[in-house]
Amino acid sequence: MASILRFRKLCYVEPLKFQSFEPQSFEKKEDSVTTTAKNELEIIKKKITKKQGKEWRCIDSCCWIIGYMCTTWWLLLFLFHNLPATLTGFRVPESPGLRLKREGLAALHPVVLVPGIVTGGLELWEGKPCAEDLFRKRLWGGSFTEVFKRPLCLLEHLSLHNETGLDPPGIRVRAVPGLVAADYFAPGYFVWAVLIENLAKIGYEGKNMYMAAYDWRLSFQNTEIRDQTLSRLKSQIELLYVTNGNKKVVVVPHSMGVVYFLHFLKWVETPPPMGGGGGPGWCDKHIKAIMNIGPAFLGVPKAVSNLFSAEAKDVASIRSMDPGILDSEFFRLQTLEHVMRVCRTWDSIASLLPKGGETIWGNLDWSPEEGHISDLPKQRYLQSSIGDQNTNESDVKRVLHVIEQANYGRIISFGKTASQLPSSQLPSVDSKELLRTTTDKDTEPSCGEIWTEYDEMSRDSIRKVAANKAYTARTALDLLRFVAPKTMQRFEAHFSHGVADNLDDPKYAHPKYWSNPLETKLPNAPEMEIYCLYGVGIPTERSYVYKLSPTDRCKSIPFRIDSSADGGKDSCLQGGVYMVDGDASVPVVSAGFMCAKGWRGRTRFNPAGSATYVREYRHKPPARLLEGRGLESGAHVDIMGNFALIEDVMRVAAGASGAEIGDRVYSDIFKMSERINLRL
């Protein structure tokens, strides 16, 4: 840049000097000079200005600058391409694929990858006129250029039908199939690509690797009804099993894919009209291991805030930085309202609502994560200096008294004080009462077209919602039922969020229970192994402080995260969000509990006693820019590039058993699990 500036200076300084002379000549000329001189001067001036005008006009300078920058850019690009990679001074540590290949590992078990929510690409098969030329182009994933070109058209096509949760009439958007579906989410932003590349090093290729792409907007059972995705997955697994010499497959689901695959496990063994008809031994015969990456087994609190006000931490912090941007009707875009309208048509989001209610997520005064220290940078420092994970428990105890109790159990509380008061001082409005009062809603007719169900609520009931102050995982669902009755009704036809008392109850044969690990039994597959692989060491959203939004406008969301609620430097409360240990999206409890306790040994949820393993990866941010998204990251998506995780997956795929790999724990997951009082 400096060189460019200097170059510009060189070129402009002198013409400037010269220019300054022209106006002066004007002045003088009028004063007192002979006519001849005047004439000659004028001639000179004309000549000069003519030449000047020709040579250095603004457009010319612009062109020059653009040309100069382009050339420099190309030159640099060219140099960069010709530069040997070693010259940059950055040595990439040897990839696990190469190392394990040298160790002699080779492809053994076929691998099935199950992508999570959002990361799978969607393409258009039939659309409205506004999307005329987008046939078989990606609407979701890829470069997202259409978002900027025609945002409303895109939103219309990504929405599902409000009532059925399937395609709206005249629109068909389908999942991209194949490995390309989720190898990169956007150009340069890998999801599965690194794992695929490393697996390829030891001999994996298209014939023994399969990406189970599905339309992540649909409810799980609907993917089968509309696209026969589950049948496809079953048939592909059987094919992989047969063509690879009767080797069982290793399934690697990520994020919501974990819950999706849980659904598949039940579906495939259920008899035909509702299930896949694989029979009771199917999973045992075809699946060696399920390596859940960043599993959202018990849901994520993020889903609540997303449905409640279409925000999460990121949105809240943007708002706190620049309060106007999201709310103003800039370009007549009500971003959040649009997002909410679209998100609420996606049934799959309901699969991520916290499951297990207060038993798992804590009540008004209690939560399994109690005593968690949120000062994560400090924690990380302590941990890395001590190295041994056992000693870090004593640290927790040491810091315990410093930090005031955060009531993680209150997933949504109105106002910071409400989130901290002991429960006895909270107004005791039962959320059940809320549901009963819904009858007296008076829709304001002035709002016209109804966008979100908030438009159907009166200000009164909105205030009533806020008056209740604090909601736990159980009552938060009631709250959602109150503010979005139709949406939740649709959701609850497909998903359930409770804890089963008696798993033999015939009602649990319904598909809506299949994706809830607390309401289903694992298949009878004693040799199947279940891994929970997830990152730790990143503050993760756990509960929210809300406030009423100031505007009374129509078509706006009446609640928002109170980003002014901040607990100070060492507190878990940051920008209206209480943080807990996790991988930036999924809290440790949700990711680890089933493997650490719920399924450990022979429990009622795991009658066959499938072995479970917890593998945690402590987050370490990339040391340098050149490392990109880090080789030791623990973040929800970036963990797919974590070398330690990739190595684990590869070892299992190459035939290693869980006993050789074992647990690897950094967080307090076992302690937290112990506090959870769940009958097993």
Added chain:
Amino acid sequence: MPFLRRRRPPDPSRQHDASASSAAGGGSSLLSDDNKKERPRRKQNEPRTPRKKWSCVDTCCWFIGFICSMWWFLLFLYNAMPASIPQYVTEAITGPLPDPPGVKLAKEGLEVKHPVVFVPGIVTCGLELWEGKQCAEGLFRKRLWGGTFGEVYKRPLCWVEHMSLDNETGLDPPGIRVRPVSGLVAADYFAAGYFVWAVLIANLARIGYEEKTMYMAAYDWRLSFQNTEVRDQSLSRIKSNIELMVATTGGKKVVVIPHSMGVLYFLHFMKWVEAPAPMGGGGGPGWCAKHIKAVMNIGGPFLGVPKAVAGLFSVEARDIAVARGFAPGVLDKDVFGLQTLLHLMRMTRTWDSTMSMIPKGGDTIWGGLDWSPEGGYICVSKRPKNNRTQAAGQTGMGHSDITRGVNYGRLISFGKDLAELHSSNFERIEFRDAVKGNTPANHCDIWTEYQEIGIGGIKAVADYKVYTAGSVLDLLHFVAPKLMARGDAHFSYGIADNLDDAKYEHYKYWSNPLETRLPDAPDMEIYSMYGVGIPTERAYVYKQTTYPVCSIPFQIDTSAKGGIDGSCLQDGVFSVNGDETVPVLSAGFMCAKGWRGKTRFNPSGIRTYIREYDHAPPANLLEGRGTQSGAHVDIMGNFALIEDIIRVAAGATGEDLGGDRVHSDIFKWSERIDLQL
């Protein structure tokens, strides 16, 4: 910036001028003193200073900047333009376009019914890299074949190395894994903007097809058919996917649409799937009857193509021969040290699949020294558009005096005269036992089997003078024994005398329609859809080259021309009616005669239909590759063909389509072929 400054009225300097004392600034001193002597000096100086800035570099920068800005501006305009404008412009010029068949049929009420399976042909399907040598660093899962072909230019030798297969096994060379791209993207576009299946897919989508009801059976087209199963389990994959689609659509049979070599591949599949397990797919005798409604072969080289011979013999086809005719030096010189043709030859010779398209059926089908089924065909390459239909009707008899000399049966002849002489007028020297000379070929960088034949062998080949479809096989065995040994293990080119012979259970016969029976599936329908009206390579005139040992010793003799306009001989190639790649005979014979009714090749009497599409070149540039094209690949965008396919996919039978649709003399020619049925 400078522009702004220039306009600023300099107040302080004005005061300065009024005082007129210091005269430090150049301008003020000039005017206050009115010194005329200074003026000319200034005149010279001043223009010089700005001119100094306009150095060459600046001009270049300006120019680049200008072009970039224009480009961006145009790009912006293009992007901001509503998508309907190109269509609007086209319509303004050519009149309203016909509805694409998908839209038209959707209006008629057709809906998705039978799932559809596409089987791409040779070359059109993309290949990507899964494991490579050092030189291919960074190309993991990038397309080596198809797409932009950028790597061909960047690192040609590396590319050739990766695209080659092992010389002996016909499988991967050690350390290299190149695999077919899977999914519809494998062959929807061959290169950017060059559609293959995309138009058909788009039209099917209009009546409701989508990924779950369409399946692209991508396979590695370089391998022999059985090897695709051995290495990639491609056949098992197709079987499993067809079964899945039939199951998920409620038992509706699939409609299979193979193109080009995919036709042979699917023929192989149909035998494979019913054969018992170790060698076949173990689907049992009823599999095809249960799962397949129709096979709609597009441009199928059932009996091979003469092009394949020229390709194997000297890596040429008409295109290359024409290029050589234009610029004799380019392809032969070691430009940049690349012996292009030799490299190509070495690469393509490792591809077993090219041998699946060697003409099958020998002299019985393709004609002997003095006769051929197409005898009497008139080659008017530039037929006037308006009487095309008449011309198609009256081809033959009247013009026999012109075309008497065309001996299509002689696939390869050395010299134009020999191509036309009657067989009694020349003598041939047997080459098969000729001693191969021993040329020490150590100095050749690139190995082709020609180095092992030696000069004696090359001479013997040329001395035999004329080769028919039968003796061409011997010729190839002679000049490329190793290659053909590999090919013989996977393909066969004969005609079966007795189909019950146990040897025909071997997979090498499965892709030859003259050595296999169709499956027992009386409800199945077989369509042969192909373009006609384009001159297609049928026989070649060769010459010996006079180049050094390390090059290919034979070349198409581009100087051999027929003279008059009506001649079939152009640039050393005898042409016949076809779709530019596959002669009508190869594409149509099986459906016109070989399988028509209950024959020994078609014991269950599967109904066959011939659908020909007369070629009409695109009327103007805006039409792209035309909606009525009959060319081998462009026919995939032919509206009439697409309509036929959609109708069948939506449930129509061959009778509903109107049975046969014939423009060429295929039935007449078929009659001339004396094959026991």
